Amino acid sequence: MPGEPARPDPDALLALARREGRGRLKVFLGAAPGVGKTMEMLAEAHRRRAGGSDVVVGIVETHGRADTQAAIGDLPILPRIRIEYRGQALEEFDLDAALARRPQILLLDELAHTNVTGSRHPKRWQDVEELREAGIEVWTTMNVQHLESLSEAVARITGVRVAETVPDRVLAEADAVELIDIPPAELIERMRQGRIYRPDQASRALRGFFKEGNLAALREMALRRTAERVDADVTGYMRANAIAGPWPAGDRVMALIGADPSAELVVREARRVADALKAPLVALHVERPTADPSADPGPALRLAEQLGAETETVADDDLPSAILREARTRNATHLVIGRGRPGWWRRLTGRTLSATLLREATDFTLHLVPEPARAPRRLRAEPRALPGWAGWAATPALVAAATAVGIAFDGVVPEGALGMVYLVPIVAAAVGFGPIQGAFAAALSFLAWNFLFLPPRYTLTIAGPQDVVGVVVFALVALLLAGTTGGLGRSVRAARARMLGLRRLVEFSRRLGAPGDKGDLLLAIAEEASRIAGGPACILLLLPPLPGESAPEPVLRASVPISVEPDEASMAAARWSAANRRPAGRGTDTLPAAAWQFRPMRTAHGLAGLVGLRLPEVGVPLEGEADRALDALLDQGAVALERAELMEERARSEARAETEVLRTALLTSLGHDLKTPLTSIRGAIGTLRTAGPALSEQTRADLLATAEEETERLSRWISNILDMVRIENRQIEPRRETVDLADALETAAARAGRGHGREVVLDIAARATAPRLDPALLDQVLVNLLDNALKFSAPAGRVVARLSREGPEVAITVEDDGPGIPREDLHRVFDPFFRATRTDRVAAGSGLGLAICRGLVQAMGGRILAESPVTPDGGGTRMVVRFPGG
Structure with a gap:
């Protein structure tokens, strides 16, 4: 409420309280290996130890670097534990020794490390979690490419898939993140000097991962992720300390989306502003119960999602207040709105949205988007909701206006007919404010009509039978109009509220049907449940019961905000709800003292999971539209989860079937070729x-x-x-050097021809072509292709090998006049163990030659394809290999 002092956000305070009991986590984050994360961590550790802190090295990986070993210096080191694995004794971090030693600060290098089989936890970040629960502060290092959400992007950029990853929540829950960064050119120079890897490893790394473009892209990822973390820290501090904001620590753009034709233009303009500022974009739509139900903001919201914006829809009667509240909550600095076409009265009185924001949004930069050309004009303005007291104030004014009209026509119209004038304020008050205000208007109208117009005037006395009948009829008609029109107004408002709920439900259904993994689906359900309940929400999935137990165990899988989770007392309610498939917890008859309420998501095949809601007060259940919306959410969420489970099971079945096919092919090939x-x-x-x-x-x-x-x-x-x-396994690393393709083709043709006692016809038209390839791998590819051509062609057949230039590429073509490959098999000839039906009858083979050729060609940056038929009689095969030209 205006005038009330700002209060800290309870969720932010809860997150701070939860951190108090845990050990701190500091992450030294780098964009790539060799930027100096471990050295910086050790230097900081020496400074803290000189200040009197108890600092212990849990594990630091030196990788044979003398300067790293020297940087450890006199820091105490925990002995490592030896674990037997496949006949070898391997050394790992000793978690139990660290827990027993309990230093103030423990150094653990390489957070993404995978522990040896037999360790307590499979991953080192899980060791860190246990250390923090024990109250030990941990310092660790990691590279940005090890973040789970970035592994796919890193693979596309660098061509290297990172096997060891860390969940994003580990970095999000860290107390401090320090970015260690150097320019790519300096990092490459370190690599050349042998300060990161041994010389043989360094040369391979410089040809692959450590390219300047790759390092620049990884550096941008690290900077952006650190900036996001700093922004989250600033926002959390503001919420915990009741700072309204915005703080201009970093730019954040908010697009205000309406249901008018300019909404999509606003989204595009906001995207341009956000791109220019390199800032995140949030698209906000405020639903009002009094808005036109036919207006649909859905296309604009979908466009915002396609352009990478975060979308949010809130419900509120006061549009400017809702916008400013959400903008301050999200620490937005720029607001982008459309000009629109407000009514003349709003423009005259200065009550347009843009004018209101210009007056009140003094902390924000306001961007006003011009109206789109030839935009259709709205036929009527949207009604504006009024506060409750306005009805009691407006009703006497309406009656007074009707009285003024009656006085103006007094003497012209009979006094009985003047009573009809008072029906207008009755209907207006009932429709606008409700039946109670309509009845109040009826009473005032009757008194005014009787006092001013019915004889004897200026008294409340009714003189004759005719006036008595008129008064009774007027009273009945007035009360009937007040009741029916008031109910009609209430029905219209309820219908609009239901329309809003239906629109939200449709929008939520679209989110559930959008492509994404199961984690995205769970988060969408949690966000919608949080919006409906007006507080934190979570999703729990069920693990199968352990041996000796009959009930499944609910496990937290998503929550909004991400930092909240049910306490142990609430989890007891969750277990009861899962076992009995009925609601439990706060606001129910079962375990009502719990802080959370849990509702099951049921399907025809069982229980899909639980939705948990942290309600604000005991005994205040969800009512009306909110309860119905939540029931619809449970039904839709259950169906969506069941569909996701079925799709995962189908994917697993297809993978098993494909594995079975490959296994059968391998065993068949083993049985024949061995x-x-x-x-x-x-x-x-x-x-x-x-x-x-x-x-x-x-x-x-x-x-x-x-x-x-x-x-x-x-x-x-x-x-x-x-x-x-x-x-x-992507273990092939080409050793690139300049290769004369003409010589390579001639050598391979001579070797293959000798093996079959036949000659290969050469047609070399690009002798000067010399790209950078691996000579050994190229020779293996050419010999395989020529050997296949000779083997599958007739003894007197003709095999031709051509070398030509095709624009920026160089092409090597091997063509035979054998039986050819069926058209339906062309897309499968490069699959392992596949043999085309026609060629299988000509010559036996393992089905691996072409698969190996494709892998080697792709490793050298080229591509290969098969064409058939190539002869007039429907036979022959042509293999074409293309490389970037030298």
Whole structure:
């Protein structure tokens, strides 16, 4: 309320209170390896130890760097624990020793590290969680690419998928984050000097991950994530200390979306402002119960989401107050609004939204978007809700206005007819303010009509029977109008409220149907439940019961705000609700003393989860539209979760089916490609053992040659398997150097031709082409392709290898006149263990050659495709490999 002192946000105070009992966490965050995180942590540790703090090194990874080892200096170090794993004794961080030692500050390097199997926790960040619960302050290091939410983006930028990740909430819950940053050029120079990796590792890193563009992109990610963290700290401080804001510590843009034609233009303009300021964007829509139900802000909100904005919808009668409240809550600094077309009365009295914000939003920068060209004009202005006392003040004014009209027509119109004038204020008061105000207007109208116009005038006496009948009819009609029109007005307002709820429900359904993972779905349900209940909300999913237990265990999976979670007493209510599939907790008949209320999300197949609400007061349940909206949310959320479970199960089934197909193909290939050479080798060796002396020299030579040939074939097949494993695990790192493609093609053609006793026709049109490739990998690709072409073409067939220039690329084409590949199999020929139906009848193979070729070509930055048929009779195959030109 205006005039009341600002109060701290309870959620912000609760978050501070929860941190009080835990050890602090400080994260030294870097954009890439080698920026100096560990060195900075050790330098700070020495400063704190010199000040009298008890600082202990839990684990610091030196990676063989002498300067890092020297930086540890005289800091006490906890002994590591030795864990046996696959016959080796590996050293890991000793969590129990750290808990027993209980230093003031514990240094733990590499937060994303995966612990050896047999450790208490699989990840080091989980060790940190236990240390913090014990009240120990932990300092740690990590790189931005290890954040779980950024792993996909990092893989797209660098081409390297990070295997070890840390949940984003660990960084969000840290008490301090210190960014360690150096320019990419300086980091690359450190790498060249051997100050980060050994020389052989450094050269590979400089060709791959440590490119200047990659490092610049990672640096921007680290800066943005740190800026977001600082912004969250500022916002939390403001809420905890009841600071209304905004604080101009950083720019934040808020677009105010209405239901008019200019809404989408406002979104686009706000996006341009946010991009220019490099600031986050929030799109806000304020729903008013008195608004036109046909107006739909949905397209503008969807556009805002597509442009990367965070969208929020709130309900309030007072539009300017709601806008300023949300803007201060989110610490916005720029407000973007549309000019619109307000009515002439609002413009005359200065009650337009832009004028009101110009007067009241003195802490914000206001951007006014021009009206779109040829925008349709609204036919009527939206009604503005009035406070409750206005009805009691306006009703006498309406009656007085009707009295003035009656006085003006007194003597012209019979006094009985003048009573009809008073029906107008009765209807107006009933429709505008309700039936009680309508009855009040009826009473005032009757007294005014009787006193001023019915004889004898200026008294409340009724003289004749005719006047008595008129008064009775007037009273009945007035009361009937007050009741019916008041109820009609109430029904209209209720219908508008239901329309608002329905619109929110439709918008929520659209969010549930949007692409995203299960975590996004749970967060959307929690946000909608929080909006309906007006307080914190959470989503609990159910774990299967443990052996010996019958009830499932609810586990927290999402909450709004992210820092809240039910206490142990409330979790007892959650367990009861999960076991009995009925609401429990505050405001119910079961465990009403709990701080939270839990409602089950039921489907036809069982219980999908629980929605938890932290209600403000005991005995104040949700009522009316809020309760119905929550029931609809539970139904929709349950169906959405069930659909997500079914989709995950389908994905798992497809993965199992694909794995089964590959397993069958592998076993089939093993049975065929291993059995044949082993049988030949065993037969040759058996013959030499039993009848060796009796055999001629030529026969013994033939048997030995057969054994040697089959051994090479077996070795080649096993080598293909190992190559495929290396490709699948992304373990191939090309050693790039300038390659003369003409010489490489001629060498590979000569080698493949000798193996088959045939010649390959060469057509080289780009002899000067010399891109940077790996010569060994390129030779393996060319030999495989030429060997396939020779093997699947007729003995007298023709195999052609071409080298040509195609714009910025160079193309190597290998073409044969064999049976060709069916069109429906072209997209699968590069899959492991796949064999096309026609070629399978011509020559046997493992189905790995083309898969290996594709992997090696992609590792060198090229691409490969298959074409068939290429001959007039419907046969022949053409393999085309393209690399960026030199």
